[in-house]
Amino acid sequence: MKTxxxxxxxxxxxxxxxxxxxxxxxxxxxxxxxxxxxAYFQETSVLCDSHTTAxxxxxxxEVSPRIYARVASAIRGRDPRSMPGSGIPxxxxxxxxxxxxxxxxxxxxxxxxxxPPTQIxxxxxxxxxxxxxxxxxxANLITYRLALNRSPEALDQLLNHEAARSNFxxxxxFRITMARSSLDP
Amino acid sequence: xxxxxxxxxxxxxxSDGLDLIDRARxxxxxxFDELCRQHGDRLLCQAIALSGDSAMAExxxxxxxxxxxxxxxxxxxxxxxxxxxxxxxIHRHRNSRRKKWPLPFSFxxxxxxxxxxxxxxTVPDLSPTPGSSAEREENATRxxxxxxxxxxxxxxxxxxxxxxxxxxxxxxxxxxCSVGTVKSRLxxxxxxxxxxKSIAENRNL
Numbered sequence: 547m548k549t550x551x552x553x554x555x556x557x558x559x560x561x562x563x564x565x566x567x568x569x570x571x572x573x574x575x576x577x578x579x580x581x582x583x584x585a586y587f588q589e590t591s592v593l594c595d596s597h598t599t600a601x602x603x604x605x606x607x608e609v610s611p612r613i614y615a616r617v618a619s620a621i622r623g624r625d626p627r628s629m630p631g632s633g634i635p636x637x638x639x640x641x642x643x644x645x646x647x648x649x650x651x652x653x654x655x656x657x658x659x660x661x662p663p664t665q666i667x668x669x670x671x672x673x674x675x676x677x678x679x680x681x682x683x684x685a686n687l688i689t690y691r692l693a694l695n696r697s698p699e700a701l702d703q704l705l706n707h708e709a710a711r712s713n714f715x716x717x718x719x720f721r722i723t724m725a726r727s728s729l730d731p
Numbered sequence: 732x733x734x735x736x737x738x739x740x741x742x743x744x745x746s747d748g749l750d751l752i753d754r755a756r757x758x759x760x761x762x763f764d765e766l767c768r769q770h771g772d773r774l775l776c777q778a779i780a781l782s783g784d785s786a787m788a789e790x791x792x793x794x795x796x797x798x799x800x801x802x803x804x805x806x807x808x809x810x811x812x813x814x815x816x817x818x819x820x821i822h823r824h825r826n827s828r829r830k831k832w833p834l835p836f837s838f839x840x841x842x843x844x845x846x847x848x849x850x851x852x853t854v855p856d857l858s859p860t861p862g863s864s865a866e867r868e869e870n871a872t873r874x875x876x877x878x879x880x881x882x883x884x885x886x887x888x889x890x891x892x893x894x895x896x897x898x899x900x901x902x903x904x905x906x907x908c909s910v911g912t913v914k915s916r917l918x919x920x921x922x923x924x925x926x927x928k929s930i931a932e933n934r935n936l
Binding site: 554555558559561562564589590593594596597598599600601602603604605606607608609610613614616617618620621622 | 760763764767768771772774775776777779780785788789792793796797800867868870871872874875889892893894896898899914915917918921922924925928929
């Protein structure tokens with residue numbers, strides 16, 4: 547069927563009741579004058595009417611209440627994605643929560659960091675001796691006592707440290723000997 | 732000459748419930764549940780006609796409602812709510828078919844034209860057929876199924892025009908395209924259906 551090309555789409559839309567009002571009058575005038583286009587319109591109208599009729603004759607069913615219940619359950623959800631408008635992917639949320647947990651754990655770990663044992667000797671290293679100060683020996687003895695309280699190894703480490711500092715001169719050796727003897731039970 | 736407005740005939744009896752939609756957008760589950768109940772039965776009819784299977788149709792309806800909940804912020808109200816639901820439904824149906832049949836029928840069996848001819852040879856005449864309501868329902872379902880031979884984009888537009896009953900502007904809003912695009916797809920879809928019907932009728936003569 548040869549129809550007028552410029553009207554073909556408009557005729558189809560008219561048959562589908564989808565043509566704009568301002569074009570309808572012109573197309574109807576053309577249909578009155580063109581048998582070929584009129585036949586095309588009739589054929590397309592029959593097709594459109596078949597679908598319109600079918601849409602009203604589809605089998606009718608009622609939705610089971612369990613469907614609504616399932617929808618509500620899915621929305622109330624277990625699924626965080628099921629909130630309206632939630633466009634943040636689930637993996638991103640989980641990663642964010644995990645990052646926050648790791649940061650908190652790391653902060654706690656830093657707060658309660660154990661003191662390394664190698665620092666004991668340094669902490670307990672007595673002050674360098676100052677001449678004329680009467681409390682130097684007693685201060686050193688306190689330091690040695692503290693080291694012994696930690697462990698015999700700590701005291702040994704401290705004394706070796708002092709020995710290394712004094713280059714095994716007699717005076718420091720005397721102090722070491724005195725410290726050891728004063729600490730003996 | 733058909734002058735009856737299909738949109739008037741298919742206008743839902745209940746209003747679209749714009750207040751319900753607005754409340755549902757804010758997370759009001761009761762409002763959304765009410766919306767579902769307003770449109771559920773009509774939607775199920777469409778789903779059964781599209782899928783041909785009650786169980787699958789129920790799944791489609793369920794998936795459609797859940798997808799509608801998630802996409803509510805994107806519904807701008809420029810089309811009927813039911814049209815928007817149908818656009819989601821037909822997408823879900825297409826995806827479910829794609830999972831079942833990863834290759835197009837024409838590729839598997841060859842001769843898309845011949846298959847269309849054979850299929851449409853069974854499409855009944857448009858004139859009101861006497862007989863039981865079951866026969867009419869079956870005929871109506873087969874007419875709807877004839878849309879399966881159309882390309883997806885044309886099928887969506889033809890389906891929403893006649894089975895959701897919305898205007899071209901509403902369909903354009905639901906599918907997020909221009910009215911000109913909707914007109915073009917509607918025209919080409921009708922052309923294809925008309926040609927297939929004509930071929931089938933000529934073969935029967």
